[in-house]
Amino acid sequence: MTWMISTDCLITxxxxxxxxxxxxxxxxxxxxxxxxxxxxxxxxxxLDIKTRRMNGKLNRIxxxxxxxxxxxxxxxxxxxxxxxxxxxxxxxxxxxHQYWRWKDMWCNSLRTTxxxxxxxxxLTEGTLISLKQTSDILGxxxxxxxxxxxxxxxxxxxxxxLVNELSRLAVNSVTLGNxxxxxxxxxxxxxxxxxxxxxxxxxDTLRRRFDSLKYDLKKIEEVVYDVSLRKLTPxxx
Amino acid sequence: MTSNDxxxxxxxxxxxxxxxxxRRERLIKxxxxxxxxxxxxxxxxxxxxxxSNTSDPSEYLSACKHAASKGREKLRQVQQIYASLxxxxxxxxxxxxxxxxxxxxxQEYIEALSFAWFLENGTLIPSxxxxxxxxxxxxxxxxxxxxxxxxxxxxxxxxxxxxxAISGFGRLGGRSRASEVCSFVRNCRADFERFxxxxxxxxxxxxxxxxxxxxxxxxxxxVAVRASEYDMSPDQLDQLxxxxxxxxxxxxxxxxxxxxxxxxxx
Numbered sequence: 001m002t003w004m005i006s007t008d009c010l011i012t013x014x015x016x017x018x019x020x021x022x023x024x025x026x027x028x029x030x031x032x033x034x035x036x037x038x039x040x041x042x043x044x045x046x047l048d049i050k051t052r053r054m055n056g057k058l059n060r061i062x063x064x065x066x067x068x069x070x071x072x073x074x075x076x077x078x079x080x081x082x083x084x085x086x087x088x089x090x091x092x093x094x095x096x097h098q099y100w101r102w103k104d105m106w107c108n109s110l111r112t113t114x115x116x117x118x119x120x121x122x123l124t125e126g127t128l129i130s131l132k133q134t135s136d137i138l139g140x141x142x143x144x145x146x147x148x149x150x151x152x153x154x155x156x157x158x159x160x161x162l163v164n165e166l167s168r169l170a171v172n173s174v175t176l177g178n179x180x181x182x183x184x185x186x187x188x189x190x191x192x193x194x195x196x197x198x199x200x201x202x203x204d205t206l207r208r209r210f211d212s213l214k215y216d217l218k219k220i221e222e223v224v225y226d227v228s229l230r231k232l233t234p235x236x237x
Numbered sequence: 238m239t240s241n242d243x244x245x246x247x248x249x250x251x252x253x254x255x256x257x258x259x260r261r262e263r264l265i266k267x268x269x270x271x272x273x274x275x276x277x278x279x280x281x282x283x284x285x286x287x288x289s290n291t292s293d294p295s296e297y298l299s300a301c302k303h304a305a306s307k308g309r310e311k312l313r314q315v316q317q318i319y320a321s322l323x324x325x326x327x328x329x330x331x332x333x334x335x336x337x338x339x340x341x342x343x344q345e346y347i348e349a350l351s352f353a354w355f356l357e358n359g360t361l362i363p364s365x366x367x368x369x370x371x372x373x374x375x376x377x378x379x380x381x382x383x384x385x386x387x388x389x390x391x392x393x394x395x396x397x398x399x400x401x402a403i404s405g406f407g408r409l410g411g412r413s414r415a416s417e418v419c420s421f422v423r424n425c426r427a428d429f430e431r432f433x434x435x436x437x438x439x440x441x442x443x444x445x446x447x448x449x450x451x452x453x454x455x456x457x458x459x460v461a462v463r464a465s466e467y468d469m470s471p472d473q474l475d476q477l478x479x480x481x482x483x484x485x486x487x488x489x490x491x492x493x494x495x496x497x498x499x500x501x502x503x
Binding site: 146 | 238240243247248253254331333334
């Protein structure tokens with residue numbers, strides 16, 4: 001096993017041998033010194049710049065008429081398709097088999113990227129993007145799945161952010177005169193909520209964020225209620 | 238994805254998350270057991286060393302060796318648990334995933350093991366020796382020992398050594414042993430310091446080590462100051478204290494003995 005780090009230090013009772021500097025070198029080489037957290041951070045910053053730009057653009061969905069949405073999504077796609085190169089660069093830095101060791105550093109950025117991809121997918125297709133589709137968009141490769149990959153947990157976090165955002169969209173689309181959208185969002189989000197209800201979540205952030213989903217659901221339900229009460233919805237086909 | 242696809246997808250997520258959580262729970266439970274056994278081993282070692290009420294250095298040394306072998310015997314329980322966890326941790330990817338669950342127990346184990354090692358050899362256990370206790374008969378490690386777990390484990394040793402030194406203080410030869418332990422811990426503190434930039438947790442442990450060191454230094458100071466009042470060699474002083482303790486424990490009238498001793502030695 002090449003990744004084992006051997007530290008041989010011997011301290012004698014009477015003659016205390018100082019660790020030689022080679023001890024330090026042995027202890028942190030070659031594997032541990034090869035990973036420079038600074039380099040990982042550089043790539044994550046790169047990814048963050050992209051996700052933030054996309055996020056900023058996506059904020060305009062709340063003030064964009066339905067027919068102008070495709071153009072808005074198209075303006076995001078070039079940035080989204082540039083994400084794989086950053087992720088691939090990250091995969092080069094991470095040593096083999098050490099995905100779980102470093103993933104905490106980038107999981108937030110990755111979750112935001114999942115959110116952006118899922119929102120774009122919803123806006124164009126009206127359906128939920130799958131885990132496989134998301135990792136394909138992010139350019140995840142099977143051959144480096146032990147270094148960088150999209151875990152189910154990160155995907156689910158991104159989806160929860162999507163629901164959070166859609167509850168806002170339900171409100172704002174009504175303001176823009178689109179009464180159909182809340183109904184679509186409602187049935188879409190219900191499917192997702194049913195899915196989450198199937199999971200046995202332990203008391204972690206995913207669980208807490210799942211708990212927040214019911215407020216989004218409630219908010220969307222209220223919008224649907226308001227809209228249908230006033231007969232603003234188009235007659236069902 | 239249609240509604241049905243979403244159902245299927247979440248079903249597979251459920252399986253994945255359940256498997257992960259179950260394994261995590263198993264490892265946490267095992268880690269807790271390991272911590273318990275290791276803690277008990279440390280108490281056992283302290284007890285055995287203190288019980289050996291001997292003034293003869295070679296007898297004392299063999300008592301230490303005896304304690305160490307008893308301790309190692311008890312730690313075999315831990316090794317069996319690690320052997321049973323082999324399947325859970327064997328692949329490297331998993332090891333990193335569950336390191337947070339494994340580390341606390343492992344560090345406690347290293348602490349107990351290093352204490353037994355110190356009693357026997359008077360040295361710091363090399364990491365290779367720790368790894369040797371964590372491998373099957375075929376020589377394949379149950380899991381690889383990382384530098385950080387090793388360092389954080391042996392860093393805890395200093396606290397036990399402080400307890401060991403202070404509790405042996407009142408005994409014959411205890412003070413010279415304490416000063417050896419004190420300089421050993423001082424060297425540990427000095428040498429671990431350079432690793433702190435790599436390991437945040439080590440910083441906290443270094444603070445604890447510093448406190449232990451200060452306690453020992455204060456005790457040594459008190460002895461040095463008081464000893465200077467008497468014109469005697471340390472051995473004679475030891476003998477004096479020892480004689481006093483021996484008579485005090487047999488005599489009902491401690492005060493009288495103390496007065497007599499004071500008269501005799503002043």
